[in-house]
Amino acid sequence: MSLKLIAASAIAITAVASAASARDQVQVAGSSTVLPYASIVAEAFGENFDFPTPVVESGGSSAGLKRFCEGLGENTIDIANASRAIREKEIKACAEAGVTDIVEVRFGYDGIVFASDINGNSFEFTPVDWYKALTAQHFVDGALVENTLTTWDQVNPAFAAQEIQAFIPGTKHGTREVFEEKVILQGCEDGGYFDAMVASGMDEDTAEETCMSIRTDGRSVDIDGDYTETLARIDADSNGIGVFGLAFYENNTDKLQVATMNGVVPTVEAIATGEYPVSRPLYFYIKEAHIGVIPGLKEYASFFVSDDIAGGEGPLAAYGLVADPELAETQGVVDAAGN
Amino acid sequence: MSDATPQAPRKSSSLLSVDTQTQKRNSAENRFKNYGLIAVMAGLLALVILLTSILNNGLSSFQQSFVTIEVELPEAKLDKSGTRDLTVMSKVTTFGYAPLLTAAMQAVIEENGVEIEGLTKKEIGGFVSKDSAAQLRDFVLANPEVVGTTQSFTFLANGRIDGYYKGRVTAASAELDKNVSPAQLQLADALLDAGVLTNGFNTGFFTKGDASGQRPEAAGLGVAILGSLYMMIVVLCLALPIGVAASIYLEEFAAKNRFTDLIEVNIANLAAVPSIVFGILGLAIFINFAGLPQSAPIVGGLVLTLMTLPTIIIATRASLKSVPPSIRQAALGIGASKMQSVFHHVLPLAAPGILTGTIIGLAQALGETAPLLLIGMVAFVKEFPGAPPEGFFDPASALPVQVFNWTQRSDPAFVERASGAIIVLLVFLILMNAIAVLLRRRFERRW
Incomplete structure (x- = not known):
């Protein structure tokens, strides 16, 4: 019976799910070290843009990258925060799930x-x-x-x-x-x-x-x-x-x-x-295939690495982030993404 | 007993003096009573310690320091074009609004003749919450006609200033603290005397969403309360009908055979399954297979439904069982069908028990965090979910999740917020359990 119940509810869900509207906010997950920075950016992004405030989860770099590599689509995350660089093994796992274009963004040091x-x-x-x-x-x-x-x-x-x-x-x-x-x-x-x-x-x-x-x-x-x-x-x-x-x-x-x-x-x-x-450097990884599909994704990423936010005088530095001296280069990488 | 058994000569006993055997029994009873009392006391003591520490830490979160100042809104800064075109005006970010606040604070300091040595411009600007710039910008964009005028605003004071009036920050700790200076505390006292700074009830704690680590003073439970409410609605709408239907079938209609025994064992088992398991199931079925959105109350509600179902089924079956068979037989005897006997007689009599079980199940679901971890609800969610039914699919947080999140933040002000959130959660739980007890008292019938 319990199985039947689960099956019944699963069917009910699928029926409702098809009616669910498209996701309109950016989903981020990953490192708990990056979380406070990402939430500061998400908050400021929600205040200053017409896009909804991104949802930021923590759970650790590895857990975040694992979810990032689950595949493409609306019910996967768009950005993975990491307090270390992505590993060879993870890139492979990503590729197997169809996530081939990953943009690495280094936004500062901790x-x-x-x-x-x-x-x-x-x-x-x-x-x-x-x-x-x-x-x-x-x-x-x-x-x-x-x-x-x-x-x-x-x-x-x-x-x-x-x-x-x-x-x-x-x-x-x-x-x-x-x-x-x-x-x-x-x-x-x-x-x-x-x-x-x-x-x-x-x-x-x-x-x-x-x-x-x-x-x-x-x-x-x-x-x-x-x-x-x-x-x-x-x-x-x-x-x-x-x-x-x-x-x-x-x-x-x-x-x-x-x-x-x-x-x-x-x-x-x-x-x-x-x-x-x-x-150590702090990173976030963007799913390039989601740019243009999820509204605000690219804007969020560019806003994150802008001088106003990640620069030496920005709120992230005030919170304790060490600004990246090569921030201009990073901004270039983000601007080129998805074009 | 036969006469042949030799009886041991009984000691002569009097009603006035207690013999040793009775004494022994009496002292055993007394000892047992004392053990019981000690057990109750230990429980109470733990409760008292828990409550005092939570109340001590958390009650202050219902109070908040506010600053009321006049802010000049110059056209040159906010709308260079002078057209009041919103698309142009929205190009000015909150970073552009921050200097206006600093200027307004400086003006109010001069106006009140406050002079404090070593007070820097940065410290003056940092006196109000970082949330204020957003508040100001939202107001200007909503009312573009105010540009060029001076308006009075009530802002939140910075978390450390707020902490000063709650005893968390002192002049001595400010000396060592990088985020607040003793000069700022002096300024706070001067502004309090001048009536610019006021301490009042913190309504924002119930109406605002979460805030980032830089502005604990602006963090509220609004999104979490709404998210929890949505989840409870989903749980109630799904778990109650499914649970009651399953119980009625099992209790009244199903044949008693090995198969139903197996189901019974499984339901009892499910009730004891760790809640995180339901989270794993939820991730696999609802998100990965059914394609429901992450962080959404609908998924949380579904997962909690699975978790609550066994509780409801067990409670419902117990209350159905407690309805005496004579009632069923009487109904059947005057020609009612089995279904009529159940729906006209048995179910109404069992309803109070069913409702009590449901409310207790809901209360249990309300306090659950573990399964929500895996479906993305343990997250920084600032924006409110929309109105139902679309709102069920928007990201939201939940009360216990908010407590969990806040205890991990680095700013000590969040400890207070977390304890405040625990108080709110406890109030909800007490309310629900009180309703359950009340229902039972008023409507339960004993045979």
């Missing part, structure tokens, strides 16, 4: 910062410190030994004797990938541990993997939720040091203090010049 409780100790980190504190196994005298460091002064005598307690993004986040590559692996290489491993006869891939494996004894906690969860963890444990996006930190400067990396304070300017090392 800084990744290390912040702790405002009343706690201050830190001046280098990637090597983070590698030493969080890697699963240290490479000492040609052998791998378990990481047993428990306080920050054991990592670097310059630091206070504070318990090591890190809150890092979980593996489903794009941020985790950047953290591993630009901080942990970088620290492993800077400290000469990587070379030592290779010299001892380990092949490069294994050495890289060993470098990037994070300890699992509770000193480092994966946060699968959002930055609000990381903030709540630090509120509860003042020893905690969390990984945040720059924009999130900028909105909570009364609760958090930020650590420097290689002596550079993370600011929009320092990230733009590349002085602050831990940053």
